[in-house]
Amino acid sequence: MHAGRQRLAVLAAALWWGSLTAIGAWAVPLLFAQLPTPALAGQAAARLFTAQSWVAVGCALLLLLLQRGRGEPARLDWAGGALAFVLAGALLALLQEFAVAPRIVARENLRLWHGVGTALFALQWGCALVALWKLAGAVPAREEAAAG
16 A cells, blocks of 8 residues: 555544544543533434444545555455454444434433443444554554665
8 A cells, every 4th residue: 555545544543543532431421421411411422423423434434445546456454454343343333323323312222222332332442443553553664665
């Protein structure tokens, strides 16, 4: 992969993982700590999670587009296996948005679906982290790039 495309892929993966971290570790907990009722916090959190799902899908699509150049075949071993984690993370985001979130918003078996949503979010966070780790490790060091 061209070094510029590789760096752009690292930035997309960093945006994905960083946005998941910001939403899950800071923004949503602050909503529940600062807003007057859990219902208001839940409504705001639902909007943040929806936005996050689309950020995840967008970053995953960008990563898929960047993983190969013109005329190059798709490679399953891209960046040490990052492709599998990108695909899994995107699938988890879509499942959370279209299978779990509507049930939480409808307050259908809230405890169960909140737990499932939390698990999917955590798994997506892990996929984004592994993809970022693998992609960052695939960026050539300056010395290697200068030697090659």
